Amino acid sequence: MRTSQSSSRFRRIPAALAVGATAAVMLAATATPALAVGPVAIDDSTGFTGGGDVINVTSSAQFGTGTNGVTFSSGATCPATYTTSGTNLVAASVVHTDASNLVVTVPATVVAPVAYKVCVYLGTTVASSALVNSPNTAPVYTVSPAAPVLSTTGGITGGGNSITATLTNFLTVPTAPAAVFSVAACPTTYGTPTSNLAATVTKTSVTVGTLTVPAGVVMPNTYNVCIYTGNTAAATLIADSSADYTPTPPTAVLSPTSGLTGGGNSITVTSTSNYLNGVSSPGVAFSVATCPSTFTASPANLVGTATRLSDTVASVVVPAGVVSASPGPAYNVCVYNGSDDGVSTLVGTSAAAYTATVPTVALSTNVGVTATSTPITVSSTNNFLNGVSAAAATLSAPACTSTYSIAAPGTYAATTTKIANNKAVVTVPTSVVSASPGPAYNVCIYSSNSGPLIASSGNVKYSVGSAITIGVVSPAGGPALGGNKISIAGTGLPTTPGSISATIGGYPLVVTPVSATEFTAIVPAHEASGPLPIKVVTPSGTFYSSGTYTYSNGVVIAPNTTSNTAAPIYVDVQGVGFAGINFTTTTGTTSTDTNGHVYLVSGAYDPTDTAGKKATPPIAECTNVLVINDTELICTVDAGDSLSTAGAAVTTPVPDGTYTMTVVSDGRMDVQTGGANADVTFTKTVVSSGSTFTVADY
Structure with missing residues (x-):
């Protein structure tokens, strides 16, 4: 069967033939003697519904010199004289080349599947022009169904979409054509097709028809599109797409498109098509390849559980065999109209692939000592060990492999003990080694020592280093303001920048490695406290210094001198902890209340009650305190006024002399500063030797 009408079958008529044709017309008026009846042949005996084909008709000089009539007859024999009625179809054109050859164009009215006799006459006078060829042995021209081009050649199972069928002049039938989709060869007549496989054809022209694909057109079949002259049982086949649809x-659409390795989570599979129409118990399988056309029950761990929610939506529980890898595989989600192995047909597939991800576990510690067996706890918010009875783990310098393996260099097997579905203990073996700089190891958890990867430490790596010691701190103390440099001794210290971090009292130090036996650090500001050890973290673990560091209650002031005859001056005071003190009543008139104050004291301030007076009371108050931040404040010193021993403001000038500036959080008498009865809310700041304040004339 032809699939198209070849242009090569249309022959160009030479100009000389046109002249011959004109001569034939001139000679038609002249009577010609009857020619002998004899055999006639054609060079092409087949064609398509709709005609248009060009054939050569030849004889032994029987066609004379005039006009010839040619008809295509579906009757038993060719009529004896030229006729255009009944079963005789007049050729679209006839060109008389010579007495032995005619170029004939097949008429558009020929239809399939009919065998036509080609009848040649000596003229075109109805009922008069005589038949040239033998009536019983006329050449036969057989018309086959046309082979139109479909657009498109496929669509969603269950039909509903529209396609077009296109071929020159194949829809010349006067009645409305009809179509049937058939997995078998197209029947020659319309017959009684299955209703859900029949379709109407809308003629756009004699060349183009539009069909709506019926609902019975489903996977995994391929269909012939059969077009007939109408939808009656006897209507004849005029076009056959030859298994094109x-x-x-x-x-x-999947939601979500990913989940944890090992499945167990639910996703929805939603389509704009009613892909589950009539499907009560869909089957589902996950496949890294193209979805098979029928349901496959093997491997079982890739078969999910599907629940139909509507004609367009199914809920699917992801099976255990859906696992991650490096790089991770992408799974097609394949939905079937049942779960009969090898029988149930595919009705839907995911537009986007489903991927499995590995949960990240937290490590109780990510550092250890070389050649030391170290247990670490791995835990997650996900139940990554659900259903796992014999988990296995590796410490791997390369990336975690998709399945358990210790073949790669830098990979070590680690003993694993399951504690709960979301927690296990991994014991780092003594064989895990360090280097300079030390390698970082991925902690990889598997379902067994031959199973898939089920969890990893993600971006957090485990490192090991040589055992170290942390010794004394020098100097062993300094002011609360910080900023001074200290040196910490030790052994086995790493020297790579960034390999050591340290804190004191929870505050970070700025660390600089010096050698394997020393590093230095800049001390941060800290409230007065101590003695405090230095906490040191290295790739080998966390360590504490054997020596300690103490913060003293020192402040730094500027300026540090005035005259009792001079105008009041502003004093800048730097220390630690000022932001937590209430300085709202520093007017010089309420120096003994519960709020904070800045005093000038002759010697070491002592608020102990001695016969109704402080043992060492302030001489004067630095008033109008303004806190800049936690480490700085400003206040006003007026040496022309002072305080009585009872703390009352007096106009007596402060005697010339050297004083210490003391910041307190509570100005009351008898507030304890030490011992068992110490008031924990009290803070007293004692000046250092460089922070004395002098009143004198200059």
Whole structure:
């Protein structure tokens, strides 16, 4: 069967033939003697519904010199004289080349499947022009169904979409054509087709028809599109697409498109097509390849559980065999109209692939000492050990492999003990080694010592280093303001920048490695406290210094001198902890209340009650305190006024002399500063030797 009408079958008529044709017309008026009846042949005996084919008709000089009539007759024999009625179809054109050859164009009215006799006459006078060829042995021209071009050649299973069938002049039938989709060869007549496989054809022109694909066109079949002259049982076949139409599964959207390795989570599979129409118990399988056309029950760990929620939505529980890898595989989600192995057909497939991800576990510690067996706890918010009875783990310098393996260099097997579905203990073996700089190891958890990867430490790596010691701190103390440099001794210290971090009292130090036996650090500001050890963290673990460091209650002031005859001056005071003190009543008139104050004291301030007076009371108050931040404040010193021993403001000038500036959080008498009865809310700041304040004339 032809699939198209070849242009090569249309022959160009030479100009000389046109002249011959004109001569034939001139000679038609002149009577010609009857020629002998004899055999006639054609060079092409087949064609398509709709005609248009060009054939050569030849004889032994029987066609004379005039006009010839040619008809295509579906009757038993050619009529004896030229006729255009009944079963005789007049050729579209006849060109008389010579007495032995005619170029004939097949009429558009020929239809399939009919065998036509080609009848040649000596003229075109109805009922008069005589038949040239033998009536019983006329050449036969057989018309086959046309082979139109389909657009498109596929669509979603279950039909509903429109396609076009296109071929020159194949829809010349006067009645409305009809179509049937058939997995078998097209029947020669319309007959009684299955209702859900029949379709109407809308003629756009004699060349183009539009069909709506019926609902019975489903996977995994391929269909012939059969077009008939009408929808009656006897209507004849005029076009056959020759198995050109293939239904495809509708695409569906997954939500979500990923989940944890090992499955167990639920996803929805949603399509704009009613892909589950009539499907009560869908089957589902996950496949790294293209979805098979029928349900496959093997491997079982890739078969999910599907629940139909509507014609367009199914809920699917992801099976255990859906696992991650490096790089991770992408799974097609394949939905079937049942779960009969090798029988149930594909009705939908995911538009986007589903991927499995490995949960990240937290490590109780990510550092250890070389050649030391170290247990670490791995835990997650996900139940990554659900259903796992014999988990296995590796410490791997390369990336975690998709399945358990210790073949790669830098990979070590680690003993694993399951504690709960979301927690296990991994014991780092003594064989794990360090280098300079030390390698970082991925902690990889597997379902068994031959199973898939089920969890990893992600971006957090485990490191090991040589055992170290941390010794004394020098100097062993300094002011609360910080900023001074200290030196910490030790052994086995790493020297790579960034390999050591340290804190004191929870505050970070700025560390600089010096050698394997020393590093230096800049001390941060800290409230008065101590003695405090230095906490040191290295790739080998966390260590504490054997020596300690103490913060003293020192402040730094500027300026540090005035005259009792001079105008009041502003004093800048730097220390630690000022932001937590209430300085709202520093007017010089309430120096003994519960709020904070800045005093000038002759010697070491002592608020102990001695016969109704402080043992060492302030001489004067620095008033109008303004806190800049936690480490700085400003206040006003007026040496022309002072305080009585009871703390009352007096106009007596402060005697010349050297004083210490003391910041307190509570100005009351008898507030304890030490011992068992110490008031924990009290803070007294004692000046250092460089922070004395002098009143004198200059």
